Amino acid sequence: MDSNKKSQKQAKIIVGVILGVWGFITFIPFLWMIASSFKTNAEISQIVPSLFPKHPTLDNFKELFFKLNFSVYLKNTLVITAFSFVGLFLNAMAGYGFAKYNFKGKEKIFLLVLATMMIPGQVTMIPVYLLLNMVGLTNTLTGIVLPGLVGAFGIFLFRQFMSTISNEIIEAARLDGASEWYIFTRIILPISRPVLAVQGILTFIGGWNSFIWPLIIANDEKFYTLSVGLQLLQGQHGTNYALQMSGATFMVVPIIIIFLCLQKYILDGFNVSGLK
Amino acid sequence: MMKKQGILAPFLFIFPALTLLLLFSIIPIIVALIISFTDLSLAGLADWSRVHFIGWNNYKSVLTDTVFAKAIGNTLFYVIIGVPLVVAFSLAIAIMINFGRSAFFKLIRLVFYTPSITNTVAIAVVWSYLYNPSIGLFNFILAKFHMGPVPWLQDPTMAKISLIILAVWKAIGINMIIFLAALQGIPKEYYEAAEIDGANRWKQITKITIPLMSFSIFFVSVTTLIGWFQFFEEPLVMTKGGPLDGTTSVALFIYRNGFQYSKFGYAAAGSFILFISIIIVTAIQFKIQNRHEKQGV
Helix, strand or coil: CHHHHHHHHHHHHHHHHHHHHHHHHHHHHHHHHHHHHCCCHHHHCCCCCCCCCCCCCCHHHHHHHHHCCHHHHHHHHHHHHHHHHHHHHHHHHHHHHHHHCCCCCHHHHHHHHHHHHHCCHHHHHHHHHHHHHHCCCCCCHHHHHHHHCCCHHHHHHHHHHHCCCCHHHHHHHHHCCCCHHHHHHHHHHHHCHHHHHHHHHHHHHHHHCCCHHHHHHCCCHHHCCHHHHHHHHHHHCCCCHHHHHHHHHHHHHHHHHHHHHHHHHHHHHHHHCCCC | CHHHHHHHHHHHHHHHHHHHHHHHHHHHHHHHHHHCCECCCHHHHHCHHHCCECCCHHHHHHHHCHHHHHHHHHHHHHHHHHHHHHHHHHHHHHHHHCCCCCHHHHHHHHHHHHHHHCCHHHHHHHHHHHCCCCCCHHHHHHHHCCCCCCCCCCCHHHHHHHHHHHHHHHHHHHHHHHHHHHHHCCCHHHHHHHHHCCCCHHHHHHHHHHHHCHHHHHHHHHHHHHHHHCCCHHHHHHCCCCCCCCCCCHHHHHHHHHHHCCCHHHHHHHHHHHHHHHHHHHHHHHHHHHHHHHCCC
């Protein structure tokens, strides 16, 4: 038994070393990106690179915001992210509707909602563009936000969680004369805080990273998001890697920080949502 | 009064989300199907009378388009190599992380998860720099070991592999989390019993862990496969589909025809071929899974 324990400890150390090395390799692109964003382009172009910048500089970030349009892209990205929280609320409402009411055709409608998860984005891309074009919403922020506002996966997760809330709470509130809307906003939503937290973080990340709809809908730089702007930058300043790395750092690092602060909610959230 | 509210309320709750889903997911499928039988282009957008039904012509010409054939070949290359790698690596890492409960293992879990929340465009830009043939980090490291230089994005076949490496790196995190949740659901008694019977660690993994994980392996394979069939952002940002269309995926082909050449009808036909392929492959996966379950595996 003692030798068994010892071999178990040995196995643990071997596994730890493998994971440590593999994990380090996984993290290299981030380290390289951040280090390069503080280098001058001359330093980047050297044949023998160094990890740490010899003359750390903020010039790349200044150029992004003062010479290029990154402040506009940032504003658009934040507006889009804020609007995507409206979508989160609509998902929660729909989730509640499916979880706690009985009505004719409920199962069929819910299946239809789930079926939309199967549809590849490439199929809907063209018709949605034509539709938005017809009503004059191309090249507007509304047009960028609307197509991805609600999603079947979000509705599904809210429904899963809200079905576990006991009916008695709702019945009691109804007897007290509370309106359906009051029950939803004052009772159901506060109870659903764990799933709201997960969905909120995922919504933020999704909005911050939004790329395909801004790319298709916005023809004008004043509606570009950070992703689209960075792609444009790569096309126009193809050899200025220092500038590109600072743009990438500006997009990636805030998300990593938010994730590290809230990781408990995200990683545990997979259990909350019943995705086992 | 109260009863009336009770009948209406559920519809009011689901109405906004359902309307948006109808407008942006369900109706567009029907529209796409109709468009795919027309010659709709920019000219047609301005003047609807210039749009004509042309029957199966779009489908016929897409299927004989050499670029589309190449895109199918490339997409199959991505799927056949990428999907097994994602499943194998995320499963292996999840099993290894499940060995320990200490802060170190928790930290490693975060490290592997991080790539999956970061922006694909930003990451593609970073990897383009890492892959740069003359000043990129990868070739510099290889040169230290007297290897290379590797034409990461310059050779059509190597470019596909380079895109797969990046996409696998990014996909491991989320799938690892799904596997970890499943691993933690396996009762400890199973392993204790196996240990008493003298089964070593490797035997325990192959005879207990993996069979009990068959459902989550199936789930991850299906979702990963669907995702890789739509492989898009990486080739768009890093190679624009080149060199020589060597990295053009079906999704990129559709995007390019639709939004760069404004051949809406043609692109819609391509998108339906993609959709039907996904449905067929997913159905086959479900069939295989069902047979396995019936056999009691």
